[in-house]
Amino acid sequence: MKKDLLKMEDLSKDEILDILNLADQLKYELKHNIKHNLLDGKTLGMIFEKASTRTRVSFEAGMYQLGGYPLFLSSNDLQIGRGEPIEDTARVLSRYINGIMIRTFEQGEVEALAKCSSIPIINGLTDDEHPCQVLADLMTIRENKNILDGLKVAYIGDGNNMAQSLLVGCLQVGMNISLAIPNNYMIKEDYINKGNEISKANNLKFEIVDDPKKAVIYADVVITDVWASMGKEDEAKERIKAFNGYQVNAELMTLAKEDAIVLHCLPAHREEEITAEILEKHADTIFEEAENRLHVQKAILVKLINN
Ligand code: CP
Ligand code: NVA
DSSP states (O other), X not given: OOOOBSSGGGSOHHHHHHHHHHHHHHHHHHHTTOOOOTTTTOEEEEEESSOOSHHHHHHHHHHHHTTOEEEEEETTTSGGGGXXXXXHXXXXXXXXXXEEEEEOSOHHHHHHHHHHOSSXXXXXXXXXXOHHHHHHHHHHHHHHHSOOTTOEEEEESOOSHHHHHHHHHHHHTTOEEEEEOOGGGOOOHHHHHHHHHHHHHHTOXXXXXXXXXXXXXXXXXXXXXXXXOTTXXXXXXXXHHHTTTOOBOHHXXXXXXXXXXXXXXXXXXXXXXXXXXXXXXXXXXXXXHHHHHHHHHHHHHHHHHOO
C-alpha cells in the first residue's frame, strides 16, 4: 500500500529515525560526490498554491540529484485554479507521475488528494502542518546535540502549522516540549489532545504556557516562526501588537541552557519574532537547518516513492 506524509502524526518514531538516518547518509554522499540515483526515471509533481523559496528549490534540486524529474505545477496554471476538483486532479496525475508534493491552505485538500490518488502525497505546508520542515529541524537538532531523547525544546510564538507539527514530531522522538503561545493564537484543540496523549504514553513533558520565559528555561533548543503566516498577511499589524513579549532575543536566551541552539524555518522577520542579533548569532545552525530540508526531503522521497 502507498504511504503518504500528510501530517507529522503519520510517522512513528522508528520511521522518523529511518528518514533521519537516510538523510544523514545522503548528505554525506552528496558532499563526497557519491551519486545516488535512487529515483532513476521517477517524476515528482509539485503543486504550489502559496509562495516558496526553500521548499520549491530543495524538492526540485533533490529530485534531480536522485536521478528523477521534478515538475513544478503552479495552481494558477493548473485547472485546479479554474475549479477542477482536487479529486479528479489526483486521479489524473496518478496516471502520469510517481508522487506529488503539495503546498496549500486547507489540510483537507491534501487529505482529499491523498484519498483519491494511487501515488504518495507529501505535505509541503498547509495551514495546519509543515512536516518536512519539522523533519529537517529534528535532523539539525540531532546533528548539533547528537541525541534527541530527553532534550527540551521551547517554541515561542504563533500557534501555527510549525507549532502543531513540531509538538507532535518532538514528542514522537522522545523530546520534551514547552510552547509559549498567546491565548488568542492557540494551536487547535486536536493538537493539544495529541500532545497530551503522546507525552503521557512516553512519560514526556508537554506544556503550553503564556510566558515565554517559562518555556525557555533550561531549553536545549529554542524555536520560533513568523507571527503572520502566509494567508494571514492582513492581520500582520494587529499580530505585532498581540505578540509583544514573544520575541526571541538576547534577554530571553539567557534563560535557556548556555549551549542552546536556535532554529527558525525561515523566512524570518527580524525584530519581530527574532532579533537580528540572535538570528546572526545562530545563523550557522539556522542555515544548516535550511540546507537540511534538501537532505531530509530526498530521504522522504526515497522512502515513499521507492516503497
Ligand atoms: N521554510 C520554508 O518552508 O520555506 P519556504 O516557504 O521558502 O518554502
Ligand atoms: N508559518 C509559516 C511558515 C513558512 C515556511 C507560514 O505558514 O507562512
